[in-house]
Amino acid sequence: MSDATALSKRYREGMATRRAVLGDNHVNRAQSASTDFDQPFQDLITEAAWGHVWSRPTWTKRERSIVTIALLAALGQDEEMAMHVRATANTGASREDICEALLHVAIYAGVPAANHAIKIAKEVLADMDPGRAA
Template sequence: MNDAAPSERYRQGMITRRAVLGDRHVDRAQSATTDFDRPFQELITETAWGNVWSRPTWTKRERSMVTIALLAALGHDEEVAMHVRATANTGASRDDIGEALLHVAIYAGVPAANRAIKIAKQVFEQMDAEQAV
């Protein structure tokens, strides 16, 4: 954060963000941060990760499934891929993702689910290939 010390919410957000997305992803995002997007990075770390993802009411697995369904319904392909990859850290299984995307098909439309399923399959292939190395 700029000149001020990071807030407690920001510190918790960074812990949660790293737990869900992994150090490699967060380090990459941090190193690419510029003065232009620093306020945005601080906002998402503090609010999305520090406020919402850090709440104790739902597990990371549950939040992961809901997040994937919402992102798929809204057509946010890059974010769908990122959160499908993050399931390696959240405990959401491939079956969980499949169930979430069935809900997307019914409540947000078959084309949205079809696109997200294609993305999830590509991410799974990449993850499997990385594990095979």
């Protein structure tokens, strides 16, 4: 975190939200892996994505989680989508929510995008709960 960002209210809100959604372990890994080169990017996403958008009171974390998964699936952002499927353990979005989001992806963004996203979601969900088939 840069000195300029340290005092930003949005940054502090964003970091709290980021940790609540993604978990301390994920955020700690991202922070410890950052360098002078990508620290400005880490600051940006913490303040803008997590502080300005995810911290807004209008939608719940569950609702934001569902929309985020659908958007990432539609854009083919596999790693980010998998990360947000894992984050559903913290947001309250259910397997059924994920399924519904990916059905929307199939209709509005294409069957191949949804098919690939379903494969990824099933793998992540199986890792999260090995005793339950996704």
